[in-house]
Amino acid sequence: MANRTDPTAKNIHGTNPQNLVEKILRSKIYQNTYWKEQCFGLTAETLVDKAMELDHVGGTFGGNRRPTPFMCLVMKMLQIQPEKDIVVEFIKNEDYKYVRVLGAFYLRLTGTDTDVYQYLEPLYNDYRKLRQKLADGRFALTHVDEVIDELLTKDYSCDIAMPRIKKRWTLESIGTLEPRRSALEDDFEEEEDKEDDDQIMIDSEPDAREKDHYRGRSPARDRDRDRKRDSHRQYRERDYDRDRDHDHDRDRGRGRDRDRGRERERDRDRYRLRDDRDHGRERGRERERDDRESDRRDRDRCRRRSYSRSRSRSRSRDRKERGGDRDHRKRHGRSSASPRKHEDENGNVREESKKKKQKKPKEDGTDHPDPEIAEANRIRASLGMKPLK
Amino acid sequence: MIEVVLNDRLGKKVRVKCNEDDTIGDLKKLVAAQTGTRADKIRIQKWYNVYKDHITLQDYEIHDGMGLELYYN
Numbered sequence: 001m002a003n004r005t006d007p008t009a010k011n012i013h014g015t016n017p018q019n020l021v022e023k024i025l026r027s028k029i030y031q032n033t034y035w036k037e038q039c040f041g042l043t044a045e046t047l048v049d050k051a052m053e054l055d056h057v058g059g060t061f062g063g064n065r066r067p068t069p070f071m072c073l074v075m076k077m078l079q080i081q082p083e084k085d086i087v088v089e090f091i092k093n094e095d096y097k098y099v100r101v102l103g104a105f106y107l108r109l110t111g112t113d114t115d116v117y118q119y120l121e122p123l124y125n126d127y128r129k130l131r132q133k134l135a136d137g138r139f140a141l142t143h144v145d146e147v148i149d150e151l152l153t154k155d156y157s158c159d160i161a162m163p164r165i166k167k168r169w170t171l172e173s174i175g176t177l178e179p180r181r182s183a184l185e186d187d188f189e190e191e192e193d194k195e196d197d198d199q200i201m202i203d204s205e206p207d208a209r210e211k212d213h214y215r216g217r218s219p220a221r222d223r224d225r226d227r228k229r230d231s232h233r234q235y236r237e238r239d240y241d242r243d244r245d246h247d248h249d250r251d252r253g254r255g256r257d258r259d260r261g262r263e264r265e266r267d268r269d270r271y272r273l274r275d276d277r278d279h280g281r282e283r284g285r286e287r288e289r290d291d292r293e294s295d296r297r298d299r300d301r302c303r304r305r306s307y308s309r310s311r312s313r314s315r316s317r318d319r320k321e322r323g324g325d326r327d328h329r330k331r332h333g334r335s336s337a338s339p340r341k342h343e344d345e346n347g348n349v350r351e352e353s354k355k356k357k358q359k360k361p362k363e364d365g366t367d368h369p370d371p372e373i374a375e376a377n378r379i380r381a382s383l384g385m386k387p388l389k
Numbered sequence: 390m391i392e393v394v395l396n397d398r399l400g401k402k403v404r405v406k407c408n409e410d411d412t413i414g415d416l417k418k419l420v421a422a423q424t425g426t427r428a429d430k431i432r433i434q435k436w437y438n439v440y441k442d443h444i445t446l447q448d449y450e451i452h453d454g455m456g457l458e459l460y461y462n
Contacts, residue, residue, distance in 0.1 A: 136442075
């Protein structure tokens with residue numbers, strides 16, 4: 001019916017083009033009044049007229065997340081799938097900025113990597129103001145180049161998940177794209193010498209930052225990343241400080257992507273390292289008593305398995321394992337099993353009382369004795385919230 | 390510190406530890422961190438009352454162990 005994609009439309013990213021918008025948002029758009037009234041039977045030409053009437057960009061807003069007309073028009077474009085030259089015309093037109101942004105958005109959703117960078121980067125020079133509708137219904141001020149930056153660097157915009165495109169430096173290293181020439185390059189020619197000092201400072205900054213992140217990584221990965229960064233720096237030597245706004249934003253964007261990935265890795269590493277530390281602390285007492293390598297290894301395996309699950313379960317499992325260890329020891333004829341038994345129980349009791357004394361968050365609470373609370377505080381800190389009380 | 394249970398009746402049941410003076414928006418961020426959906430896609434309801442982002446759990450009288458409904462936008 002009216003909501004079916006044009007039968008002659010091609011598959012985008014391996015799926016029906018309308019499926020680029022996720023199900024809940026899609027149903028909301030189909031039920032929207034603007035869609036039903038204005039977007040019925042639109043063709044590419046009449047779509048232009050509707051696009052010229054747009055006066056704000058945005059995703060969904062309000063308590064029940066109503067879609068904006070911008071969203072509805074994006075959906076319509078996905079449905080009728082206009083030709084690429086029409087979309088490029090949308091982008092190239094100078095008069096109507098919302099038509100431009102609409103075309104850019106559609107191209108970001110459906111175009112190939114090279115196309116995306118090729119057609120969207122000239123829009124970085126468009127500094128016109130845009131009205132953006134926020135999620136709570138208010139309007140905010142933004143600019144065309146800010147929106148384009150969001151499209152190129154982030155993977156989520158206007159409540160639609162953007163398809164993944166390769167990073168710019170990947171395409172540059174493959175050779176499908178030339179290094180980015182900023183429009184402000186010529187203006188900064190005379191400041192090249194002055195920027196050399198700044199360049200040294202800026203170069204050392206990212207190194208210091210990255211050194212912290214590299215703690216848990218293998219040297220091979222370090223080498224690869226350094227090589228990539230160096231080659232990237234070779235290309236962009238001139239541009240590095242020239243257009244500091246744009247480059248810095250994109251560097252930061254890329255750095256942000258990398259940081260996000262690295263942060264996730266770092267968190268994973270840290271969690272694993274912290275687990276190992278906990279293991280070391282609590283098994284230290286038992287290690288003194290027991291010098292058997294194999295027993296330690298067995299307990300390592302058992303303990304690690306148990307600690308990977310919830311705390312309460314692991315406690316009971318520990319006790320069962322300690323009982324099993326006791327039998328194991330008896331079976332292997334080790335002397336003085338009974339004093340060890342007492343120590344074992346005391347050790348157990350000591351641990352439990354320590355755990356009960358918890359609930360005292362320190363600073364941001366990530367070094368809390370109870371691992372569940374410490375984990376929760378870590379998540380809260382990463383989200384910018386205060387620790388648990 | 391209270392623990393709230395969010396259930397979306399489709400298999401996702403999440404227990405989240407939070408403070409009473411956290412807002413619903415913060416709770417949504419915590420749930421998003423645990424489930425993997427985005428925070429702005431989450432809608433927290435109790436029967437037909439959709440909980441708003443800027444109001445604290447204390448003001449909504451959400452106590453320890455209470456169950457909330459998890460829906461998606």
